[in-house]
Amino acid sequence: MTGLSRPAVSLRVTELLERGLVVEDSEGPSTGGRPPTRLAFNASGGVVLVASLGASRAQIAVCDLAGRELEREGLAVDVEEGPDVVLPLVMDTWAKLLGDRPISQLRGVGLGVPATVEFAAGRTESARIMASWTGVAIPPIIAERFPAPVFLDNDVNVIAIGEHRAVYAGEADDLLFIKVSTRIGSGVIAGGEILRGALGAAGEIGHIPVRDGGGVLCRCGNIDCVDSVASGTAILRDLRARGHQVETLADVVGLVRAGDAETMTVVRNAARMLGEVVASAVNLLNPAVVVLGGDVAETFQPMVSGVREVVHRRSTALSTRNLRIERSRLGPGAGIVGCAHMVLDHILSPEAVDSVS
Amino acid sequence: MTGLSRPAVSLRVTELLERGLVVEDSEGPSTGGRPPTRLAFNASGGVVLVASLGASRAQIAVCDLAGRELEREGLAVDVEEGPDVVLPLVMDTWAKLLGDRPISQLRGVGLGVPATVEFAAGRTESARIMASWTGVAIPPIIAERFPAPVFLDNDVNVIAIGEHRAVYAGEADDLLFIKVSTRIGSGVIAGGEILRGALGAAGEIGHIPVRDGGGVLCRCGNIDCVDSVASGTAILRDLRARGHQVETLADVVGLVRAGDAETMTVVRNAARMLGEVVASAVNLLNPAVVVLGGDVAETFQPMVSGVREVVHRRSTALSTRNLRIERSRLGPGAGIVGCAHMVLDHILSPEAVDSVS
Incomplete structure (x- = not known):
C-alpha cells in the first residue's frame, strides 16, 4: 500500500472501490468520535x-x-x-x-x-x-x-517519465533527461508532465548543431549535429581513429574507469559539445535538474565535467543558479x-x- | 456576454453567481419541458x-x-x-x-x-x-x-499568453513566440500553458549562440549570442557600419518597405542567424506555430524568409511537417x-x- 498519488485524489471513490484500486484503511490517526474513512491506494489491485x-x-x-x-x-x-x-x-x-x-x-x-x-x-x-x-x-x-x-x-x-516519477516528482518537476548512448536523445518534463509538442516530436536534441564540430556529416544530411559528434558512436569512431581497440560502449566505460587518459579526453571533448546543446536547452527550458543517462553516462565523471563546464559558461545566470546535473539513478531498469x-x-x-x- | 471559457466550467456555480462572474441566460434552445438553466459568462461582472x-x-x-x-x-x-x-x-x-x-x-x-x-x-x-x-x-x-x-x-x-489566448487557443496549443526588437526573447506555450521552468527563467533564447556570428561580444560576456548578432540593435549597428543613416527600428522597417536592397540583406542575414536558434527550439519543443513579433518583425517578409529557410534546413522532418511561422496578429496591443x-x-x-x- 502506498499513499494516494496526486492524480487519483479526485477520482470517484465508489468507482475506485468497486474496481479494487483503493481499499478502506482503518489505520488513520484517531481524532476521537466517529473515525473518518481513510482510503489507501491498493497497489495489488491489478x-x-x-x-x-x-x-x-x-x-x-x-x-x-x-x-x-x-x-x-x-x-x-x-x-x-x-x-x-x-x-x-x-x-x-x-x-x-x-x-x-x-x-x-x-x-x-x-x-x-x-x-x-x-x-x-x-x-x-x-x-x-x-x-x-x-x-x-x-x-x-x-x-x-x-x-x-x-x-x-x-x-x-519513457525514461524521462520514469526518472521524474521515481526520483524527482514533487521536488524537481522541470527536468531534462539526456540519453547518451549509440545516439543522443532527450525527454523534457515541464511542470511534472512530459512535453510532447504538437506531433510528439519534442525532445529531438540529437540534430541540434554544435559550433565547432569540425564539419562531421550527420546521417540526417546536415553537418555537426550533436548526435554526429558527441554520441557513443562518435566516441567509438574517435577512439578507433586514435588506434584504440574498442568494440562497444562498455569498452569505453571500462577504459574511463581504468583511468585511460586519452579515452577520458575523447569523452570529455564529446561532453563539451553535448554541453553546448544542453546549455541552449537550459536557457530555453530552465529545468531544475538535468539527468544524464544511457551507456555513455556510465563514464559519469568526464561526461558530467564536460557538460557542466559548458553549461555554466553558456547558460544564463538565473537558469543555472540552482541547476543540478546528475546521473540517472534508475540505470538499466x-x-x-x-x-x-x-x-x-x-x-x-x-x-x-x-x-x- | 461570451461563452463560458474552458477554465471556468468546473467552478462552483453558486459562487460564480454570487460573485457576478456568470448570469443565468434564458436564451438556450428549447427542448420542451422545464427549460434547463443555461449560464453565460458575465464579461461585465468586473x-x-x-x-x-x-x-x-x-x-x-x-x-x-x-x-x-x-x-x-x-x-x-x-x-x-x-x-x-x-x-x-x-x-x-x-x-x-x-x-x-x-x-x-x-x-x-x-x-x-x-x-x-x-x-x-x-x-x-x-x-x-x-x-x-x-x-x-x-x-x-x-x-x-x-x-x-x-x-x-x-x-x-505575457505577449506569448496573449497571442495564444486571442489567436491560437485550442487550435495550436504548442506555440513559440519570438520577440525581435531591441533585444531578442521568447515565450513558450506548451500544451496551452506558459512554460516557466524551475525559476521562471524559461524562454531565454537571446543568449543561445549561433554558429557563424563572426565573434561579436555580447553584453553577457559570451560571444555570438543570437541577441548580439540578430537583434534590432545588431541590425542598426550593421546598417550604420554600411553607412546608412538609421536612428530607430522604425527607420529599418521603412527602408525594408521601400525595398532598399542592402537593408533587406542585413535583415535577412540577421533572420538566418535567428533561424538557427529557432531551429534548435523547434527540435526541442515541436511547436505547432512560431509567432514572430516585436519591432523588427514589422519587416515581416525578409525576416520570415530568413527564419523559414534555416528552420526548414536544420529542424527535423517531423517537427517541421505542419509547422507554421507567422507574424504576430496582435501587434502593439x-x-x-x-x-x-x-x-x-x-x-x-x-x-x-x-x-x-
Whole structure:
C-alpha cells in the first residue's frame, strides 16, 4: 500500500472501490468520535504489462499498480525487423510472465520504442496514440490480445517519465533527461508532465548543431549535429581513429574507469559539445535538474565535467543558479519503471476512470 | 456576454453567481419541458487592471472579464528608474482610468515587465509570485492600493499568453513566440500553458549562440549570442557600419518597405542567424506555430524568409511537417491583451474561486 498519488485524489471513490484500486484503511490517526474513512491506494489491485524496446534488446515485465516489477525477462530482439516480428515475441513473453494471473487483473499496457511516436492532434492524456514505427498503429494489435488501454511513447520520453516519477516528482518537476548512448536523445518534463509538442516530436536534441564540430556529416544530411559528434558512436569512431581497440560502449566505460587518459579526453571533448546543446536547452527550458543517462553516462565523471563546464559558461545566470546535473539513478531498469508510470499516469487519471463504466 | 471559457466550467456555480462572474441566460434552445438553466459568462461582472511595461513606455488599461479594453493610456516611463518611481506612475494612471467604477468591481491586476520574473518554487497557478526587478516584490505594493490578486510576468511571456489566448487557443496549443526588437526573447506555450521552468527563467533564447556570428561580444560576456548578432540593435549597428543613416527600428522597417536592397540583406542575414536558434527550439519543443513579433518583425517578409529557410534546413522532418511561422496578429496591443488573459486565467481558475470566500 502506498499513499494516494496526486492524480487519483479526485477520482470517484465508489468507482475506485468497486474496481479494487483503493481499499478502506482503518489505520488513520484517531481524532476521537466517529473515525473518518481513510482510503489507501491498493497497489495489488491489478497489474500492468510493460516493455522497453531498444535497438537490439527488450526488457519485458509485469508490474503492480505502484510500478513495482513483479516479473521481468530480457529478450534479444532486432527492432528493425518491424512490429510483425517483434510484437508477437513481446506478447508471448507477457503471456508467459502473466502466468496464472487472470486477464481481469490487467489494467493497462505500456511500450517504449526506439522511434519517434506520433500523437494525435490535441494533447489531452486520453488522445488516441498513433505509432509511426513503419506506419503501423501498435496499440490495436496489442489490445486485441491484451484487452486494456495501450500506451506508447518513444524510449527516451519513457525514461524521462520514469526518472521524474521515481526520483524527482514533487521536488524537481522541470527536468531534462539526456540519453547518451549509440545516439543522443532527450525527454523534457515541464511542470511534472512530459512535453510532447504538437506531433510528439519534442525532445529531438540529437540534430541540434554544435559550433565547432569540425564539419562531421550527420546521417540526417546536415553537418555537426550533436548526435554526429558527441554520441557513443562518435566516441567509438574517435577512439578507433586514435588506434584504440574498442568494440562497444562498455569498452569505453571500462577504459574511463581504468583511468585511460586519452579515452577520458575523447569523452570529455564529446561532453563539451553535448554541453553546448544542453546549455541552449537550459536557457530555453530552465529545468531544475538535468539527468544524464544511457551507456555513455556510465563514464559519469568526464561526461558530467564536460557538460557542466559548458553549461555554466553558456547558460544564463538565473537558469543555472540552482541547476543540478546528475546521473540517472534508475540505470538499466529506467525503461521498465518509466513504462509502468506512463500507464499508471493514464489509468489513474480522473478522465480514464470516468470513461470506464 | 461570451461563452463560458474552458477554465471556468468546473467552478462552483453558486459562487460564480454570487460573485457576478456568470448570469443565468434564458436564451438556450428549447427542448420542451422545464427549460434547463443555461449560464453565460458575465464579461461585465468586473474589471481587471493591466499594464505592459517596456523599457521606455508603458501601456496601461482597464479591461473587462473577456479581456477587452475599456480604457487605455500610453505613458512614457524609464523602467530603469525602478519600481519606486515607475509603480506610482502606473498606479496613478490605473486610478484615473478606473474613474467612478467602485473598487469592489476589481477582480485582479496584471503587469508585464521587461525583466526576468522569478516564480516561487512549485508551479501551481496559485503560487505566490516573486519579482526580481531590483529585488522588490511588486505584488504586495500594488495590492496595498488595489486590493486584488496581482500577477506578474516578463513582457515576452505575457505577449506569448496573449497571442495564444486571442489567436491560437485550442487550435495550436504548442506555440513559440519570438520577440525581435531591441533585444531578442521568447515565450513558450506548451500544451496551452506558459512554460516557466524551475525559476521562471524559461524562454531565454537571446543568449543561445549561433554558429557563424563572426565573434561579436555580447553584453553577457559570451560571444555570438543570437541577441548580439540578430537583434534590432545588431541590425542598426550593421546598417550604420554600411553607412546608412538609421536612428530607430522604425527607420529599418521603412527602408525594408521601400525595398532598399542592402537593408533587406542585413535583415535577412540577421533572420538566418535567428533561424538557427529557432531551429534548435523547434527540435526541442515541436511547436505547432512560431509567432514572430516585436519591432523588427514589422519587416515581416525578409525576416520570415530568413527564419523559414534555416528552420526548414536544420529542424527535423517531423517537427517541421505542419509547422507554421507567422507574424504576430496582435501587434502593439499584444502586451495589454496578454496581461488581461494572464489575470483572467488565474482568477477564473477553480483554485482561485475556491480560495475566495
